[in-house]
Amino acid sequence: xxxxxxxxxxxxxxxxxxxxxxxxxxxxxxxxxxxxxxxxxxxxxxxxxxxxxxxxxxxxxxxxxxxxxxxxxxxxxxxxxxxxxxxxxxxxxxxxxxxxxxxxxxxxxxxxxxxxxxxxxxxxxxxxxxxxxxxxxxxxxxxxxxxxxxxxxxxxxxxxxxxxxxxxxxxxxxxxxxxxxxxxxxxxxxxxxxxxxxxxxxxxxxxxxxxxxxxxxxxxxxxxxxxxxxxxxxxxxxxxxxxxxxxxxxxxxxxxxxxxxxxxxxxxxxxxxxxxxxxxxxxxxxxxxxxxxxxxxxxxxxxxxxxxxxxxxxxxxxxxxxxxxxxxxxxxxxxx
Amino acid sequence: xxxxxxxxxxxxxxxxxxxxxxxxxxxxxxxxxxxxxxxxxxxxxxxxxxxxxxxxxxxxxxxxxxxxxxxxxxxxxxxxxxxxxxxxxxxxxxxxxxxxxxxxxxxxxxxxxxxxxxxxxxxxxxxxxxxxxxxxxxxxxxxxxxxxxxxxxxxxxxxxxxxxxxxxxxxxxxxxxxxxxxxxxxxxxxxxxxxxxxxxxxxxxxxxxxxxxxxxxxxxxxxxxxxxxxxxxxxxxxxxxxxxxxxxxxxxxxxxxxxxxxxxxxxxxxxxxxxxxxxxxxxxxxxxxxxxxxxxxxxxxxxxxxxxxxxxxxxxxxxxxxxxxxxxxxxxxxxxxxxxxxxxxxxxxxxxxxxxxxxxxxxxxxxxxxxxxxxxxxxxxxxxxxxxxxxxxxxxxxxxxxxxxxxxxxxxxxxxxxxxxxxxxxxxxxxxxxxxxxxxxxxxxxxxxxxxxxxxxxxxxxxxxxxxxxxxxxxxxxxxxxxxxxxxxxxxxxxxxxxxxxxxxxxxxxxxxxxxxxxxxxxxxxxxxxxxxxxxxxxxxxxxxxxxxxx
Numbered sequence: 001x002x003x004x005x006x007x008x009x010x011x012x013x014x015x016x017x018x019x020x021x022x023x024x025x026x027x028x029x030x031x032x033x034x035x036x037x038x039x040x041x042x043x044x045x046x047x048x049x050x051x052x053x054x055x056x057x058x059x060x061x062x063x064x065x066x067x068x069x070x071x072x073x074x075x076x077x078x079x080x081x082x083x084x085x086x087x088x089x090x091x092x093x094x095x096x097x098x099x100x101x102x103x104x105x106x107x108x109x110x111x112x113x114x115x116x117x118x119x120x121x122x123x124x125x126x127x128x129x130x131x132x133x134x135x136x137x138x139x140x141x142x143x144x145x146x147x148x149x150x151x152x153x154x155x156x157x158x159x160x161x162x163x164x165x166x167x168x169x170x171x172x173x174x175x176x177x178x179x180x181x182x183x184x185x186x187x188x189x190x191x192x193x194x195x196x197x198x199x200x201x202x203x204x205x206x207x208x209x210x211x212x213x214x215x216x217x218x219x220x221x222x223x224x225x226x227x228x229x230x231x232x233x234x235x236x237x238x239x240x241x242x243x244x245x246x247x248x249x250x251x252x253x254x255x256x257x258x259x260x261x262x263x264x265x266x267x268x269x270x271x272x273x274x275x276x277x278x279x280x281x282x283x284x285x286x287x288x289x290x291x292x293x294x295x296x297x298x299x300x301x302x303x304x305x306x307x308x309x310x311x312x313x314x315x316x317x318x319x320x321x322x323x324x325x326x327x328x329x330x331x332x333x334x335x336x
Numbered sequence: 337x338x339x340x341x342x343x344x345x346x347x348x349x350x351x352x353x354x355x356x357x358x359x360x361x362x363x364x365x366x367x368x369x370x371x372x373x374x375x376x377x378x379x380x381x382x383x384x385x386x387x388x389x390x391x392x393x394x395x396x397x398x399x400x401x402x403x404x405x406x407x408x409x410x411x412x413x414x415x416x417x418x419x420x421x422x423x424x425x426x427x428x429x430x431x432x433x434x435x436x437x438x439x440x441x442x443x444x445x446x447x448x449x450x451x452x453x454x455x456x457x458x459x460x461x462x463x464x465x466x467x468x469x470x471x472x473x474x475x476x477x478x479x480x481x482x483x484x485x486x487x488x489x490x491x492x493x494x495x496x497x498x499x500x501x502x503x504x505x506x507x508x509x510x511x512x513x514x515x516x517x518x519x520x521x522x523x524x525x526x527x528x529x530x531x532x533x534x535x536x537x538x539x540x541x542x543x544x545x546x547x548x549x550x551x552x553x554x555x556x557x558x559x560x561x562x563x564x565x566x567x568x569x570x571x572x573x574x575x576x577x578x579x580x581x582x583x584x585x586x587x588x589x590x591x592x593x594x595x596x597x598x599x600x601x602x603x604x605x606x607x608x609x610x611x612x613x614x615x616x617x618x619x620x621x622x623x624x625x626x627x628x629x630x631x632x633x634x635x636x637x638x639x640x641x642x643x644x645x646x647x648x649x650x651x652x653x654x655x656x657x658x659x660x661x662x663x664x665x666x667x668x669x670x671x672x673x674x675x676x677x678x679x680x681x682x683x684x685x686x687x688x689x690x691x692x693x694x695x696x697x698x699x700x701x702x703x704x705x706x707x708x709x710x711x712x713x714x715x716x717x718x719x720x721x722x723x724x725x726x727x728x729x730x731x732x733x734x735x736x737x738x739x740x741x742x743x744x745x746x747x748x749x750x751x752x753x754x755x756x757x758x759x760x761x762x763x764x765x766x767x768x769x770x771x772x773x774x775x776x777x778x779x780x781x782x783x784x785x786x787x788x789x790x791x792x793x794x795x796x797x798x799x800x801x802x803x804x805x806x807x808x809x810x811x812x813x814x815x816x817x818x819x820x821x822x823x824x825x826x827x828x829x830x831x832x833x834x835x836x837x838x839x840x841x842x843x844x845x846x847x848x849x850x851x852x853x854x855x856x857x858x859x860x861x862x863x864x865x866x867x868x869x870x871x872x873x874x875x876x877x878x879x880x881x882x883x884x885x886x887x
Binding site: 146268270271274276278292308310315 | 342345346348349350351355358359362401402404405406408409412413414415418419422423425426427428429430468764766770771821822
């Protein structure tokens with residue numbers, strides 16, 4: 001069987017015609033397998049949804065009780081039969097609950113990695129290499145310029161800045177699911193135990209992480225009764241980056257804008273975004289990790305999805321590994 | 337290198353002056369000699385470092401990288417030094433150890449000791465031993481393109497700031513920035529005696545080099561009620577010419593030209609420097625055109641701008657835009673310090689020097705006779721030359737004191753021009769203003785084949801109060817018609833829009849702007865919610881101002 005007969009791209013996303021299911025579909029479908037809870041991968045309105053327990057919980061938090069018609073939870077490593085196709089979920093190390101999905105039929109194995117990373121992250125289960133014939137990898141940071149530093153060094157920059165500018169509120173932009181909790185956890189691991197203030201958009205997800213055993217310390221809502229320039233002086237405030245351009249941000253004293261993202265590696269990106277303190281902390285693989293993973297998984301073929309496909313495909317060609325871009329649409333390349 | 341590269345990374349993204357000062361002062365305090373001295377030299381544009389051509393850097397990176405992957409990377413990043421800094425490790429993780437990273441001083445001394453054929457391997461080796469941020473700083477230094485928004489003046493202010501907070505056991509021994517500026521041109525990297533003095537560990541450095549810069553005396557603007565308290569008989573007045581303040585310093589055969597903040601601009605004005613035939617230190621205005629005694633006109637600031645911000649200058653430039661100095665004060669006569677003498681006495685001595693100096697390059701700033709403040713006000717409002725922007729008022733007996741003291745010297749500028757313009761675009765500000773639309777592009781009406789249209793004539797981001805900013809920001813958010821990244825276009829038609837009264841100091845023709853005019857120091861003077869866009873000014877009003885001046 002050709003791999004395309006088992007799984008191929010369609011406008012709705014990757015589709016398995018034998019098992020009659022989509023993976024991370026970008027429009028409502030009958031049956032969806034979801035890798036993780038980010039909104040570009042996990043959308044509401046599907047018929048049946050198969051995902052890890054945590055991903056299902058996150059979808060419920062974000063979309064409400066009726067986010068799908070019926071749900072089924074998959075344990076990591078458990079073999080499930082979907083209309084004669086064997087599927088299993090394996091940790092991807094991206095965010096809480098994130099999984100790679102292995103799809104097998106008649107000895108042909110395809111792994112859809114979803115988004116993944118190899119760096120240490122105490123807020124989710126670490127990535128496990130899964131042997132396969134076709135490895136479908138993301139390429140969000142698929143350019144040789146991306147080398148994510150040790151995230152603790154980045155947090156050290158934040159803590160240094162808090163000492164240098166003790167009057168300024170340090171606003172740390174971080175996406176609401178995964179990045180925000182990881183950043184808070186990292187700040188705690190670096191020895192900071194003052195209260196951390198959060199934007200309302202983060203509250204339920206932070207509570208959920210806590211319930212799953214990820215301790216975030218003293219976190220408080222960044223709300224105020226009336227305008228008080230002295231409030232949040234020298235405090236760490238975590239919120240979605242978009243909120244900092246909003247009127248919401250006016251409650252803070254001389255805000256210093258930080259942004260935790262893999263994109264912060266490139267100075268011009270930070271400058272355009274008005275970011276004063278870039279923190280290069282990513283939930284995706286950097287270039288060396290992408291190459292390392294392909295080397296470890298040793299697939300006979302690599303398919304590259306969302307991101308900078310051309311560079312990764314070029315590298316595979318130089319290494320004589322068959323590779324092709326999938327050109328899937330609908331996955332945000334900004335979501336880190 | 338680590339502390340310097342970290343500093344650069346922060347400075348590039350820190351918009352506020354106070355923020356930059358804090359980062360700089362902390363760096364100077366926490367970094368050991370001689371590294372901080374080389375860092376200071378790099379920031380102040382005074383670092384002498386062997387340069388490397390971008391072509392060689394490109395060859396070095398392609399030794400170890402596929403050209404196609406490099407091109408993808410370069411296209412994405414857009415800056416050669418940054419691309420190389422980021423891709424240098426290739427598929428490996430950065431494994432540099434902070435403790436083993438070469439220090440800035442080691443990098444500088446090693447580079448400067450290299451022979452012609454050793455550069456390539458030394459650069460390769462340094463790149464291997466620096467982390468990505470260190471590589472970026474190194475590459476920017478050796479390609480000579482460090483652009484981080486820090487002036488020499490700001491670096492010196494940071495030195496002054498750090499000097500007050502050395503050892504907490506000892507009393508503060510803060511050094512004034514003007515004193516640092518005075519010493520500056522006599523010292524060289526890595527400035528160890530300077531730091532020792534700033535930290536109270538050493539004597540004030542003794543200068544070996546003559547023709548150094550001396551900090552200048554500055555004037556305060558005349559404010560309401562200032563003059564009523566003063567007796568006009570105690571003061572002399574001069575025209576305030578629209579050029580740039582400079583200082584000529586000549587001693588023992590060394591002739592230098594400094595800007596107001598102490599930057600050495602000697603190289604850009606050979607026509608003036610070569611004509612200096614006196615010894616001493618003279619304060620004056622740099623202008624282009626002819627001196628008063630050569631009887632040809634003084635030319636506008638936009639002509640002068642052709643000569644500014646250049647390292648060297650062509651013969652055609654000096655022919656087309658001849659520079660001269662209109663002298664107005666004398667600090668040293670030969671090696672005699674005359675700053676403690678009164679203004680009129682200094683001027684008398686200056687007059688003698690200028691009299692015998694080349695007539696086409698130097699003249700003496702005229703005194704403007706007046707008997708009372710009203711008379712001076714009338715002269716100020718209608719000056720006899722379009723390049724005059726007001727009057728200077730100086731106490732006849734004032735000694736020459738560096739800095740901006742209130743009392744001895746005043747500047748009384750011609751009133752600004754005002755027009756009513758319509759807000760066209762708004763952009764978010766930085767820092768405190770990052771949640772506000774606070775930078776406004778405004779336009780005036782002009783006739784086109786498609787009827788009247790608004791054409792942009794300037795951009796302003798100050799002049800309004802915090803309360804007014806709330807009003808402006810709300811208007812932008814409520815009336816956005818289009819977005820381009822951080823910029824919003826707002827609704828602006830004849831019967832709906834926001835009229836701004838814009839004040840500005842002067843007007844120039846410009847080929848860079850669609851409107852053909854450019855304003856100097858535009859700011860928002862008032863919000864004119866009482867007016868409709870149809871009542872705003874027309875471009876022809878502005879061009880008429882230019883025509884009138886040129887006629």
